[in-house]
Amino acid sequence: MLSASELDALAAWMDARGLPGGPVEDLAPIAGGTQNRMFSFRRGGRAYVLRSGPRHRRAGSNDALRREMRVLDALSGTAVPHPALIAACPEETVWPGAVFYLMEPVDGFNATVELPEPHASRPGLRHAMGLAMADALAALGAVDHEAVGLGDFGRPHGFLDRQVPRWLAELDSYRGSYPGPELPGVEAVAEWLGACVPRRWSPGILHGDFHLANVMFSRADATVAAIVDWEMSTIGDPLLDLGWLLATWPGTRGALGWQGLATAAGLAGEDEIIARYAARSERDLSAIDWYVVLACFKLGIILEGTHARAWAGKAPHETGRRLHTAAVGLFEQALDRIAAA
Incomplete structure (x- = not known):
C-alpha cells in the first residue's frame, strides 16, 4: 500500500x-x-x-x-x-x-483474468473481441504521431534494421547469470529476419506489447474499452503490434498461461484478424509473417530475461520456468512460420 x-x-x-x-x-x-x-x-x-x-x-x-x-x-x-x-x-x-x-478509471475487464456475462455465454461476442482488438490497433496505426506531438518520441529511421542486433545483444547480456539460454533456432531465426527486412513501411505509434492481457474490454459488448500498459511504446512500425497480437493469440505456441477468454471457444482466427486490420488500414500487410516472427523473437528474448533473473534470485523460480517454456514455444512458432513462408 x-x-x-x-x-x-x-x-x-x-x-x-x-x-x-x-x-x-x-x-x-x-x-x-x-x-x-x-x-x-x-x-x-x-x-x-x-x-x-x-x-x-x-x-x-x-x-x-x-x-x-x-x-x-x-x-x-x-x-x-x-x-x-x-x-x-x-x-x-x-x-x-x-x-x-x-x-480515469476504465469501465471494463481484463479478458485473461475473467470472462463475465454476457461474454461467457455468447460465442458471437467472444468471436468479435479479437476483431475489436484489430480495430483498436488500426486506429492506433492511423494516428499521425507528429501531429499529436510525438515527432521526437522515438527513432523511426532504421527501426526495423536495429531490431535483431538489439535483441541478440539483450540475450547475450543474460549469459553468466544462469545456464542458458536454451532457446531453439535463435541463430536461424535471426538470420531469416535479417535477410527479409521489409524495406517500405510508414512510421507510427507502436504500443510495443500489444496482446490480450493489455487491453480492457467493455462489459456491455465486444469493443475495446482501453489499451493499457504503454511503457514499451515508441515510434516505429505499427505492424509489429499486429505481429505481436498474432504471435500471442490463444492457441499459438508460446501461450502465456492466460485464463478467461484465452481458454474459451469460438475465438476469431488469425486470418480473420488480419483481414479485419487490412479493411481498416492502408498499411501493406504482404510481409505480415515477418512481423509475427520478429514478435516471437523479441518477446521470447524478453521472457527469457525473467528466466535468467529467476536463476539469479531476482524473480520467482516458478515464474522463470513458466516464462522460459513460453519463450521456447515462441521460438518454435517462429521456426514453423519460417518453414511455411
Missing part, C-alpha cells in the same frame, strides 16, 4: 493542481500484469487510478512511466481507446525517487 507520507504528498500535489480536495478514500491496490504499482481511490467525490513504479525500482522504471504519461496525453482526442490522463508528475521530488500519474 501507500505510506502515510506518500498519501500526504499526493494530496498536497493534487491540491496544487486544483483537483477536488478532501481525504483519500477507498484506497485499494489493482492487480496487473506488470511490476508497476496501481491503486484506485476516491477524493473529493472523484474516482482515480494512480500508477507508479515498483517499490524496488529498476533502472529505467521512471523513464518508462514518463513515456506512458506522454503518449497517453498525446492520444487525447484520438480514436484510440486508452485510459484518459488526468494529471502527471514526471518529477521525482513529490515522491522522492519516483514519478507517478493519475488517470
Whole structure:
C-alpha cells in the first residue's frame, strides 16, 4: 500500500493542481500484469487510478512511466481507446525517487483474468473481441504521431534494421547469470529476419506489447474499452503490434498461461484478424509473417530475461520456468512460420 507520507504528498500535489480536495478514500491496490504499482481511490467525490513504479525500482522504471504519461496525453482526442490522463508528475521530488500519474478509471475487464456475462455465454461476442482488438490497433496505426506531438518520441529511421542486433545483444547480456539460454533456432531465426527486412513501411505509434492481457474490454459488448500498459511504446512500425497480437493469440505456441477468454471457444482466427486490420488500414500487410516472427523473437528474448533473473534470485523460480517454456514455444512458432513462408 501507500505510506502515510506518500498519501500526504499526493494530496498536497493534487491540491496544487486544483483537483477536488478532501481525504483519500477507498484506497485499494489493482492487480496487473506488470511490476508497476496501481491503486484506485476516491477524493473529493472523484474516482482515480494512480500508477507508479515498483517499490524496488529498476533502472529505467521512471523513464518508462514518463513515456506512458506522454503518449497517453498525446492520444487525447484520438480514436484510440486508452485510459484518459488526468494529471502527471514526471518529477521525482513529490515522491522522492519516483514519478507517478493519475488517470480515469476504465469501465471494463481484463479478458485473461475473467470472462463475465454476457461474454461467457455468447460465442458471437467472444468471436468479435479479437476483431475489436484489430480495430483498436488500426486506429492506433492511423494516428499521425507528429501531429499529436510525438515527432521526437522515438527513432523511426532504421527501426526495423536495429531490431535483431538489439535483441541478440539483450540475450547475450543474460549469459553468466544462469545456464542458458536454451532457446531453439535463435541463430536461424535471426538470420531469416535479417535477410527479409521489409524495406517500405510508414512510421507510427507502436504500443510495443500489444496482446490480450493489455487491453480492457467493455462489459456491455465486444469493443475495446482501453489499451493499457504503454511503457514499451515508441515510434516505429505499427505492424509489429499486429505481429505481436498474432504471435500471442490463444492457441499459438508460446501461450502465456492466460485464463478467461484465452481458454474459451469460438475465438476469431488469425486470418480473420488480419483481414479485419487490412479493411481498416492502408498499411501493406504482404510481409505480415515477418512481423509475427520478429514478435516471437523479441518477446521470447524478453521472457527469457525473467528466466535468467529467476536463476539469479531476482524473480520467482516458478515464474522463470513458466516464462522460459513460453519463450521456447515462441521460438518454435517462429521456426514453423519460417518453414511455411
